[in-house]
Amino acid sequence: MMAMTRKGPFKLVTVNTAPERAKKLVGHMIEGLKDRYDIEHVDNCSTIEEVAPKVKQHQPNLLFSASMWTSEQAKEIREIAERERPGIATHAIPQGLQVERGPEAIVEYLLENVPALLDSIEC
Structure with missing residues (x-):
């Protein structure tokens, strides 16, 4: 059986008012997907x-906005990111998910949804 090659590297920027929590949750997601994807949380x-400025600086392939942003704010974040880096893949975590179901729900959600997003990106 052939070993599956990992896709990447992907550079990820998160938009979260709690940077330490973002780093921790994304760290769990990266750990959970590391056999298939090479993801680096750059900022x-x-x-x-x-x-x-951060999208311009890092030129990431991915940008995630956290669940504390409203859908209007998430849309604004996505538009800014796409303006600075055309072709960037963005994903808004559903508003309120962290508050309603806790951090484990965020990690679960990301593990379920991110692979399809990553597979759609040309490396």
């Missing part, structure tokens, strides 16, 4: 204003 934006 976190604590505010929407940080999105443009």
Whole structure:
């Protein structure tokens, strides 16, 4: 049987007002997907204003906005990211997921949803 090659490397920027929590949760997701994907969490934006400069600086393939943002804010974050890095893959974690179901639910959600997103990206 052939060994599956890992896809990547992917550079990920998160948009989360709690940078340490973002790092921890994304770390769990990266660990859970490491056999299939090479993902590096390069930075976190604590505010929407940080999105443009950090996307410009790091040129990530991926940007995740956390569950504390409203759908309007998530849309604004996505538009800023796409303006700075055309072709970037963005994903908004559903609003309120962390509050309603806790951090484990976020990790589970990411493990379920991120592979399809990564598979759609040309490396």
